[in-house]
Amino acid sequence: MKEKMVKKDCGKGVVFLDRDGVINRDSPDYIRSVSDFHFIPGSAEAIGKLFAAGLDVILITNQSVINRGWVTEEKLSDIFQHLCQGVALFGGKIKDIFYCPHRPDEGCSCRKPGPGLFFQAEKKHGMDLSESIMVGDSAKDMQAAEAAGVGRKILVKTGNGQKDMAFLKKNGPLPDYLAEDLADAVDRILSGSVFSCKKY
Numbered sequence: 001m002k003e004k005m006v007k008k009d010c011g012k013g014v015v016f017l018d019r020d021g022v023i024n025r026d027s028p029d030y031i032r033s034v035s036d037f038h039f040i041p042g043s044a045e046a047i048g049k050l051f052a053a054g055l056d057v058i059l060i061t062n063q064s065v066i067n068r069g070w071v072t073e074e075k076l077s078d079i080f081q082h083l084c085q086g087v088a089l090f091g092g093k094i095k096d097i098f099y100c101p102h103r104p105d106e107g108c109s110c111r112k113p114g115p116g117l118f119f120q121a122e123k124k125h126g127m128d129l130s131e132s133i134m135v136g137d138s139a140k141d142m143q144a145a146e147a148a149g150v151g152r153k154i155l156v157k158t159g160n161g162q163k164d165m166a167f168l169k170k171n172g173p174l175p176d177y178l179a180e181d182l183a184d185a186v187d188r189i190l191s192g193s194v195f196s197c198k199k200y
């Protein structure tokens with residue numbers, strides 16, 4: 001395992017981000033349109049900082065709203081475009097977005113906690129998953145990253161983070177770092193200490 005991750009020297013790793021509850025406020029009614037999408041303060045700026053540091057950012061997100069028939073692919077694409085525009089205001093860029101459209105009952109391998117989306121990303125971009133970092137707000141994010149062999153996992157307290165940390169303490173896998181929010185997670189990543197810190 002790499003000792004630490006340093007700006008401009010990220011090896012072949014990338015930073016994977018979940019969307020809802022990490023970048024934008026989650027909603028029990030799901031995010032169905034651009035008007036439902038609200039950035040968590042500091043998150044778009046944080047992605048800008050990752051980009052400025054030379055790190056690739058890839059979104060990995062469950063979007064069962066597609067196969068539930070609640071959101072069209074076109075509407076989802078509008079929401080992603082809105083997200084990317086918000087990030088661009090801070091000079092940031094999302095390298096790619098991988099989403100799972102399936103409902104939980106479809107039994108696919110790409111819906112987190114399955115690792116499939118990470119493997120899709122690896123196949124397309126050839127990053128080293130063991131040198132990569134996943135930032136998520138749910139147990140499913142941590143489980144999926146663990147199953148895919150992602151090197152480091154950060155849980156943010158926003159979204160489901162607080163609730164799911166209690167679950168993870170009992171059941172694992174534990175995150176390497178418990179962050180206040182994405183801005184805090186990015187500060188930790190850019191300080192190089194995520195790869196050198198002790199396991200949570």
Ligand SMILES: [Mg+2]
Nearest residue numbers: 018020021137
């Ligand atoms: Mg989430």
